Amino acid sequence: MVVAGGGENGGGGGSCCMKWWQHNRNHYNHHHHNHSSNGSGNSNSGRVVAAGFVFCLVCFVIHGLIAVLYGWLILTPPSSLNERKGLPWLGCEEDNEGSWAIGVFFGPSPFSLKPIETAEIWINESAAWPVANPVITCASASASGFASNFVADPFLYVQGNTFYVFYETKNSYTMQGDIGVAKSIDKGATWQELGIALDEEWHLSFPYVFNYLGQIYMMPESSQKGELRLYRVTNFPLEWELDRIIMKKPLVDSFIIDHDGEYWLFGSEHRYFGTENEQLEIWYSSSPFGPWEPHKKNPIYNTYSSFGARNGGRPFKYNGNLYRIGQDCGETYGRRVRIFKVEVLSRVDYKEVEVPFPFEGSSKGRNAWNGVRHHHLDVQQLRSGEWVGVMDGDRVPSGDSAHRFLLGCASVAAVAGLILLSGVLLGAVNCIIPLNWCSDYSGKRSDTLIAWERANAVSLKVRRVFGRLNRTPSYLRSWIKPNTCTGRSVLALVFALGVVLSCTSVTFIYGGNGAEEPYSWKGQFSQFTLLTMTYDARLWNLKMFVSHYSRCASVKEIVVVWNKGIPPKLSDLDSAVPVRIRVEDQNSLNNRFKIDPLIKNRAVLELDDDIMMTCDDIERGFVLWRQHPDRIVGFYPRYVDGSRLEYSGEKYARKNKGYNMILTGAAFMDSQVAFKRYWSEQAKPGREVVNTFFNCEDVLMNFLYANASSSKTVEYVRPAWAIDTSKFSSAAISRDTNRHYRIRSECLGKFTDMYGGMSGRRWEFGSRKDHWDV
DSSP states (O other): OOOOOOOOTSSSSSSSHHHHHHHHHHHHHHHHHHHHTTTTHHHHHHHHHHHHHHHHHHHHHHHHHHHHHHHHHHOOOOHHHHHHHHHSSSSSOOOTOOEEEEEEEESSSSSOOOGGGGTTTBSSSOSSSSSSSOOOOOHHHHHHHOEEEEEEEEEEEEEEEEEEEEEEETTTTTOEEEEEEEEEEEETSSEEHHHHHOOSSOOEEEEEEEETTTEEEEEEEEETTEEEEEEEEEETTTEEEEEEEEESSSSEEEEEEEETTTTEEEEEEEESTGGGGEEEEEESSSSSOOOOOOOOTOOEEETTTTTTOSSSSEEEEEETEEEHHHHHHHSSTOOOOEEEEEEEESOOOEEEEEEEOOOOOOSSSOOOOOOOSOOEEEEEEOSSSOEEEEEEEBOTTTTHHHHHHHHHHHHHHHHHHHHHHHHHHHHHHHHHSOGGGGEEEEEEEEOOHHHHHHHHHHHHHHHHHHHHTTOOOOHHTTTTTTTTTHHHHHHHHHHHHHHHHHHHHHHHHTTTTTTOOOOOOOTTTTEEEOOOOOOOHHHHHHHHHHHHHHTSSSEEEEEEEESSOOOOGGGGOOOOEEEEEEESSSSGGGHHHHHHHHOOOOEEEEEEEEEOOOOHHHHHHHHHHHOOOOOOEESEEEEETTTTSSSOHHHHHHTTTTTEEEOOOOEEEOOOHHHHHHSSSHHHHHHHHHHHHHHHHHHHHHHHHHHHSSOOOEEEEEOSOOGGGGHHHHHTTSSSHHHHHHHHHHHHHHHHHHOOOOTTTTEOTTTTTTOOTO
């Protein structure tokens, strides 16, 4: 045991804080003894007490602010978050079962289905963007007045040229499944939510709809009730009544099919949790109403969950063969669908073999609506011979929210453990720190402690390490003295603040699903073309650019305008979407807005190759542009003061309630309108200025828009964060910031002379209800 004692002033051991306290106590006693007659001791004591009080008060205030921030992040009502994303105030809540949505697919056969966006279907001829999956979501269901957390298990019913889709919708109030229905009269381009077709006191899903003798029936899953129930329509498609109870068994995902003169019922019995994913049973009858006899080989399957035993949709016939759709629930519930060709189906035997299903999943991962799993498919052949399918998909695995909650708790617990461990280590270190490190301690060191330190090699090494760590820079030493009690406390407080904020960030991050999802507009989704311009000296930047942005949910394709040098091979680029490199003959910035007949999409994001933003910011800009396709919607505002371009005018603009603004570097626009304006005869003098200065093509585009309209022509979205990688490159034209700004101000003056000024187009921050511009 080490005894800390000796020395003229009493204790040679203990922490620096104790020594600081001892030193100040001795100092106070000395002054109190010498100056008690004139009261100076009380004055000195008051200073010590006042300093401690202020320190405690500051700690209290800082920790109070941290608590308020933490509470705001954790307790922010989901409704306010939904409003910022343009979602209904109730619905689309985080759900442990997932965030399922429904898409439409077309193809010449059930084995060659492609998503609706590949068909280049527009809502109408004047639409500026194509239709994209998903077409039915929790947002579209909730917007119609039926709050939904997700939609899944779609079944298609076709009447002439009208599509009806019956699906499971999880009610945000009751947290149980109901059966919803949507209608499309334009081949799946737009969908009208009709409402809830069936609502019981128990969970409903898998609404298998079929015809029999001129009547329409629905056989939804009612395993929670312990029955398989058959409903008959009374007023299609929203009114149904119970026709009969087919079987007193808790079957899941069941269907009835007519095959070789008999009716066959396929289903999985829900005996206990998880078994329904591993087994399959069959019954047969001469009528879909029963009575039903069990198959001789029941259970047909009683195997592992990834096999595909559980049904995953309606069976279909193709080229005279019967196919069953099964679910692979191995990695997570509903990971994918598997297709099985039924070779033998009789009362005494059943045999099926798996066949390839070449469904192309998205490589965007969680940013794609079906990037993680899809577990239900219904395909039917139309009168035209074309096949149409509806499939559900999810961007997160089953139990994702619970997993993230546990991971978040584990992260907080780990950080708390680190804090405790750090406290123990700091306490131990303080016990062996040389006393002369405490600059305000004037007492002698203990001879006993000195002898122990010299004899202890571990202590010597620890002192050397922490001695180096304690050598703070001079500019910090003048503000915080790390060798004093107050200084150490301030540093500890800063450390604690960082840890708490880290915990808050972890908790907040795990409050989302890790995806940067697309934003719907009026319940509809779409895609856009991303266009950038670069050359050989910036190839490294292009690779990073393509790898990042190609995984944004709504990016359909990337077009690279290659201005100079040998273009890269497409195999050199890691992209989740098609990339096209358009090689130009002349190195001109005007090539950025060149009319390109291969760009079919009117929605184009023109983005500098050195700007890196989050996909979430891109998606917000896209949905805002869809609300105002006649405007430029961008992320980089520039303040226009007469004929001068100001890059730091935002503070001035907020103070003066707005400013004249142009958008540069990153902006959505209508390619057909914008590119034609840029290459019009009126814009020819402006293009010559761009060639002269090798700059300002984006500034010119703003003037052309402003010149063509007397109303508002720009919309601003403030990005959460953005990185300008041009600062790390010697090849960027904007690397010399002062020269770059000076050239653009000259361009502004010339364009003002050519096309008129920007006066009368003041922008006010905070004018949008979604607050995306603040």
